[in-house]
Amino acid sequence: YPPFKKLIKLAIEDKNLELLENEEKKALLILKDYSPMAFPAFHEKLKNRYRRNILLKLDPIKWPDKNLLEKLHVLKKMWQIGIDPDSII
Secondary structure: OOOOOEEEEEEEEEOOHHHHHHHHHHHHHHOHHHOOEEEEEEEEEEOOEEEEEEEEEEOHHHOOOHHHHHHHHHHOOOOEEEEOOOOOO
16 A cells, blocks of 8 residues: 555445445446445444445556546545545545
8 A cells, every 4th residue: 555556535424325325336437447446434334324435546656647536526525535544444
């Protein structure tokens, strides 16, 4: 991982599991060129809200990627986006 890879973590949470799963599928489709890894949060449900994560690993020399930044900008309304986050779980 860092500094050998640039990590980008996308996190989402919602009370509606179906909505959450649909948003996760949309994000995976948008990010498919970047080999996204989707997984539930360590505590999948917290305070009656479901949580999901997507992780991207990039070569540091390819960051910032203009195309990826545009895709992340589209997703930022529902997703929290972290670059080299302190935690990936």
